[in-house]
Amino acid sequence: MKPVSFRLRIALLSALISGLVLGGFGVATWYLLHRQKVEAVDTEIRGLGARHPGWLANRGSFDRLQSSIEFIFGEEHKGRILLLVRDAQGQTLYTSPAWPDGLDPNQIDCSLEDDPAASNEAATNPPSLPRGPPWRPGGGGGRGGMGRGLGMGGGGTPGLFTKIPRFFTVRAGDSAWRLGILGNNEVRLVVGLNFDQVQAELNRMRNIFAVTLPLALLLVGSGGWLVAGRALRPLNTISAMAEGVTAQGLDKRIPASGSDVEITRLVRVLNGMMDRLEASFRQATRFSADASHELKTPLAVMQGELENALQAAEPGSAAQQVFGNLLEETQRLKRITRGLLLLSQADAGQLKLAIEDVDFSAELEGLIEDARVLAADSNLAFDVRIEPRVRVQADRSLLQMALLNLLSNAVKYNEPGGAVAVTLEAGDAQARLTVCNSGPGVPPSDQARVFERFYRADPTRTRAQDGLGLGLSLAREILHAHRGRLVLAESRPGRTRFEVTLPL
């Protein structure tokens, strides 16, 4: 899985959580509001029924009832109140003129349950007639206050309706209606109130919520992003510092500047780890430096004694040949020791360079002359293109060691009749050298390992064929110490190319 920024994850996660909370909150609010509105409308319907008992007292004047109701609510509410009166036999006695076409009065189920409390009361208290005038003077106003002047009458109207009222919402045409069925044993009154306004209000609320929620989430998300950024800043500092800790800069430590407990602890732990790392690294490099230093004296003694013995021996004698062989082996030991010392110095970032002005081109020409000699047996074709007078600041003998290694490898890992191509060109800021050969190439699985110490392309190869296993890694360290580079640019059967760059 592709790693995602922790910061981004925190931002997204906080947005998600707030989204869930806000969404849930919104839905709950909307639902409660919806119920409250519906209940208010239902109460209003009850009230209407209770406050205008005329339909019971005066069966003939429903029209007047209707108009008086309209008077209360104002002209604009004309058509917003429906009335339907039906007797116990299901005979419709009155239908208000605004009754919508899409709603069939006969389809309305007017069955109601008996209300035990109401029937008891009705038995003891005969129905009383209106307690007051059905409207208050000047109280109408009709500015859409549906609940106005009606609420007090809501809830119950004991005595009038002995059945439990039933409420439901229907759609007729474009409008939604809230119908309330009230009644006693003789009459059913269906009072309808237009529900559009309530619905519109709820919808508006829903829309507002739908717009503000993403905005809020965006805010929360970016807030989370900022907070996470702030919280992670010490971590970024720590990783930047840790990146600066290389083999050369192992002594670097992360400054414990943060006041946060967690960060301070992390810094302390990391620094402690670095202490141990530095100690063991230093020990390791010191060890090989010390070892190669310690080897020097016995090597010097061996070499000196062998040389003396060689000179004193009978020319061409078996003893002299033995001394000669031993001397050559001493030489090899010396080279390995020297290589190890150089590598350990390079590891510690302390490779000492005796920098001088070096004619890279001339140096290379000389080395190629030697490479041709080495290649004489295998009949290699040399293609040499060297830009003359390319000068670099370098340690001459180390540079020579690195270059010779590349050239002799190009000769060694070649095929009889193969080719070696060497180009040197000076760019703006750096000299670029390529060494190509037509050998069998390094298998792809091993290409990353050619610069490893004591790496051998083929474990079965003999030492004579392979030389030192330190050569390439040493060459690379030497070039690094010169602020240059050595890479295996390509390697396939028939073509292996090493590239060297050195700053001019």
Added chain:
Amino acid sequence: MRALPRAIDRTGRGRRVARGGTTGDARARARRNTVGHFGSKVVKVLVIEDEKKIASFVRKGLEAEGFMVEVSHHGDEGYTLATSRPYDVAVLDIMLPGRDGLSILRNLRDRKIPLPVILLTARSELNERLEGLNLGADDYLTKPFYIEELVARIHAVTRRATGAPQGILTVGDLSMNLLTREVKRGETAIELTPREFTLLEHLMRSPGRVLTRAQICERVWEYDFDPGTNLVEVYIQRLRKKVDAEAPVKLIETVRGVGYRLKPRP
């Protein structure tokens, strides 16, 4: 401390005449007469080196070359010797108990003693090497070194000190001018490539001495790396063609299974 090296040297010389130079010892002594002397004078070398085994092979090697050698293992003692007795050259190790090599050198130069000094350094002591040269060391050698190389350096240094001509090497009728880089066999001029010139110079600096291929490689190519001994063989062959092909006496000898040398007494 070695007692009376000069006496031993004399004895050796006498014996060479008597025994006709057939043994290894005799061969060494034979060279001693030609190499370890400058003119008629025996070159006296003071070696200050605390590592006893190194000092020992240096002494053996230099004595075999006919030098008169005295060894000191301590810096202070070495300094006293250097100031109190006449030496032709001092070989100084840098790391010493008591006074270190650089201090000895500094003190010598402070007292205006012009004793030629060759420093022995470890390769890692780059700064000390430079400091030594600045203090007035005449040359330096990096450990581990070949006796043959030390001998060549001592010769160069003593020649310089006595003002003798340094620029010409001669072995038999072969001569080499190090300044003009002219090489002559008899009256015939020989053209050499830079590598061939260095190789021949190296052989001519140690006539009669067997040099192994690796040794030649290290000195001539200055490679801290084994490019294969093949390289040396090819160059020796080239050199032979130019130096020996036309001449009745072949100077460059192959020592079978060991290396090469220049015929000591052509």
